[in-house]
Amino acid sequence: MDAEPDLFKAIGDATRRIILDELTxxxxxxxxxxxxxxxxxxxxxxxxxxxxxxxxxxEQAGLVRTRRQGRYKFHHIDPSxxxxxxxxxxxxxxxxxx
Amino acid sequence: MDAEPDLFKAIGDATRRIILDELTxxxxxxxxxxxxxxxxxxxxxxxxxxxxxxxxxxEQAGLVRTRRQGRYKFHHIDPSxxxxxxxxxxxxxxxxxx
DNA sequence: GTTATAGGCAAGTTACTACTTGCCTGTCAA
DNA sequence: TTGACAGGCAAGTAGTAACTTGCCTATAAC
Numbered sequence: 001m002d003a004e005p006d007l008f009k010a011i012g013d014a015t016r017r018i019i020l021d022e023l024t025x026x027x028x029x030x031x032x033x034x035x036x037x038x039x040x041x042x043x044x045x046x047x048x049x050x051x052x053x054x055x056x057x058x059e060q061a062g063l064v065r066t067r068r069q070g071r072y073k074f075h076h077i078d079p080s081x082x083x084x085x086x087x088x089x090x091x092x093x094x095x096x097x098x
Numbered sequence: 099m100d101a102e103p104d105l106f107k108a109i110g111d112a113t114r115r116i117i118l119d120e121l122t123x124x125x126x127x128x129x130x131x132x133x134x135x136x137x138x139x140x141x142x143x144x145x146x147x148x149x150x151x152x153x154x155x156x157e158q159a160g161l162v163r164t165r166r167q168g169r170y171k172f173h174h175i176d177p178s179x180x181x182x183x184x185x186x187x188x189x190x191x192x193x194x195x196x
Numbered sequence: 197g198t199t200a201t202a203g204g205c206a207a208g209t210t211a212c213t214a215c216t217t218g219c220c221t222g223t224c225a226a
Numbered sequence: 227t228t229g230a231c232a233g234g235c236a237a238g239t240a241g242t243a244a245c246t247t248g249c250c251t252a253t254a255a256c
Binding site: 005008009012014017020021077079080082083086088089090091 | 103106107109110112115118119122175177178180181183184186187188189
Binding site for chain 4: 145
């Protein structure tokens, strides 16, 4: 019913945020590609299974959509659920209007 | 240096999100007011100390600013740090422009 | 003064979550 | 068909975070 708890939980982890960064820079990567990039560019020694679990959390939050093709599974970012965060606590409070 | 981990951690808890909801609806409440509202409107039986710790986390994340006055401490919401979230992963991807 | 109110501090407990480990399934090339 | 590659499943472990408990400080009313 309420997918927002999953959303907040998903972006609550630093590794998952870096994964989103990576998918923003290069969309449609496979699990192994993401593992390699995290290891090289960010010095993260996370195992393949750890990344896989992170991707599952991101997918459940609606932030990542997957596309199967043969033995490859491509991961695509979808940041649109994040909009609900700023909509929930409106920022226009002290800045009257330009 | 990097306050964003605190930000994501702060909104990662459901009780803290409800506190932000309450402060959005009625800004500048004291600790006891918030406790009463959470108990009545949301059925949360959290102790005063629990709420106090939540407020400390929210304050450290920059989402809540406090103002002391006598023996009262008023809590004010500041949702502006949330902007960095939508700015980090741009949503304009499938919607070209109106 | 004394008492009640508003809040703070610190240690201990519990529950959750990220991560590992080990093994299994499915796809493609040789 | 065999082996390499891409990924999945499930149980166990460890670290963290939410919450409790108990006591303490400060402001204000009586």
